[in-house]
Amino acid sequence: MVLIHAARLDPPLEPDADEARRWVLDELARPEYRAAEPTAFDLAAQAIRDWIADLFSGAGGLPLPALWLVLVTLAVVLVVVGLLVFGLPRLRRRASGAVPLFDDGDVRDAATLRSAADAAARAGDWPLAIEERFRALVRGLVERELVRVHPGTTAHGMAAAAAVPFPEHAVRLEAAAADFDDVRYLARAGSAAAYEQIAELDRELAASVPELERELAETAANGVRE
Structure with a gap:
């Protein structure tokens, strides 16, 4: 009697069609099968x-x-x-350009900063002219999405970041950052020569193609010639 009762508790060796269908559905519902299903994007x-x-x-x-x-x-x-x-690239540039520079809330665009620098230079206010022109240089690179401004970023930090797309200007960028720190934090008088060096660097960078883009263009041109 015990053996007969135990045998009745064992699962059937040959399930009927409904039981087999249920087993298959239960198996396919397991997480590993669900994870392997293609997403809507894949389809x-x-x-x-x-x-x-x-x-x-x-x-x-x-x-x-x-x-x-x-x-x-x-x-x-x-x-x-x-x-x-x-x-839209234009909207993205505007959003990145609106980030304050050097943690002082300055969100002016590069064109406005260059105009302010030129006005200060005409008035002979070299500390303000140098400060505004260096800000214009940095803002121009930010608007082109070549560098990013983060909280606590210093002038020398921006110079180092700008040297990545423009390695040939690394020394002049560092000198411009030093001039900016001199007039902003050390209350030094600056000079017309220092201002003109930063202004010239700003103009050159604005007209320059970053190294990576230049290399890609040269590679594409070589491929066409070949």
């Missing part, structure tokens, strides 16, 4: 890839104007998606 990306592949596999039968129209439409879609994901 959308795969659909786009399949559409492009189907499009070009039959492109031989399309007239050239129609093919160009499809390519242009695809390019426009990619640009719109890029703008939605990364935002």
